[in-house]
Amino acid sequence: MLGFEDAEYHARRDGAQRLMAEAGLAALLLTTDPEIRYYTGYLTRFWESPTRPWYLVLPASGDPIAVIPSIGAVLMARSWISDIRTWRAPDYDDDGVGLLTETLREVAQGGPVGIAHHLESHARLPLASLAAVRRAVTLTHDHAITQRSRVVKSHAEVAKIKASCEIADRAFARVEQIARVGTPVSDVFRRFQMLCLEEGADWVPYLAGAAESEGYGDVISPATDAPLNRGDVLMLDTGVIRDGYFCDFDRNFSVGPPSAIVADAHMRLVAATQAGFDAAKPGATCADVFAAMDKVCTGGAGGSDTGRLGHGLGLQLTEFPSLIPADQTVLVPGMVLTLEPGLETVPGKMMVHEENIVITETGAAYLSTPAAEEIMEIGA
Secondary structure, X not given: OOOOOHHHHHHHHHHHXXXXXXXXXXXXEEOOHHHHHHHHOOOOHHHHOOOOOOEEEEEOOOOXXXXXXXXXXXXXXXXXXXXXXXXXXXXXXXXXHHHHHHHHHHHHOOOEEEEOOOOOOOOOOOHHHHHHHHHHOEEEEOOOHHHHHHOOOOHHHHHHHHHHHHHHHHHHOOHHHOOOOOOEHHHHHXXXXXXXXXXXXXXXXXXXXXXXXXXXOOOOOOOXXXXXXXXXXXXXXXXXXXXXXXXXXXXXXXXXOOOHHHHHHHHHHHHHHHHHHHHOOOOOEHHHHHHHHHHHHHOOOOOOOOOOOOEEOOOOOOEEEEOOOOOOOEOOOOOEEEEOOEEEEEOOEEEEOOEEEEEOOOOEEEOOOOOOOOOEEEOO
């Protein structure tokens, strides 16, 4: 089914409100797409427009209150939210701030209102509006309540992420249909996104990659018009969305037979991924999973300039936590992670590999179909 049963959102509300009670918060103020979508299921591409702000207020008890531009009222009314307060936006004199502060005063009754302040968060409203809210209520940090709630996925959420992974799996299996010697990399990117849509993606917000010999210089570049050459390593890294949830994994392809360097690097990356998978058990830490992969990639040197070797995944392409030596987050069942080891192939070039997993009661389970040790050959 699309979306979730109301019980899913009731559980999120109740869990957040328990944490709010422990923290002594009278309300939470949510301002970003993933935050608001987490508590409401409100899914729209209209966030691409920076013109209008959107707010959700979660009281210490009771249901969330949507404070949104009137253009979004019909869609929000299709969710489980019943208290929807609107204004005509954009309003150059008072773009919803008066309505928001009135709602916060009503709900908080002088108590503290939490707003996200941790790493990987931001407030999506003008600085002047934020200042007005601060004057009206006691605004404080949210004790990472929403982040802590989101990090453990329900079975229904895991199923959504699994569905996204299956779409990308099917698209990757068809890359040989769109890539061969002489094909511009930019065409490969366009056609790969088309494959993802054909296989069931709602949209493809993220696609990066490269095509060079003996590896590539970075893993975040957009495509160029350069043609594929025999001996290139083509890497495609995608995050497709299905029903609001991302996958995030890549695949490497050799254009024609791979060199010994590329073949060996691919085998080591798959081995490193498996080492991370084996280490990803309840009670282990993110640092433990990093160390397991890094031992295969660098012999335990502590990583490279690529930084982390994986991260959380769900409503966003990348979420908390990070697989780095400093992250002591303990793994628990329901956490969804990417495993993304990387290594240097020749000076100035590297290869990376990525899979998506979920932590279960007994260990990890793959959500993406794990790649074979041998790099796939295409289009010579």
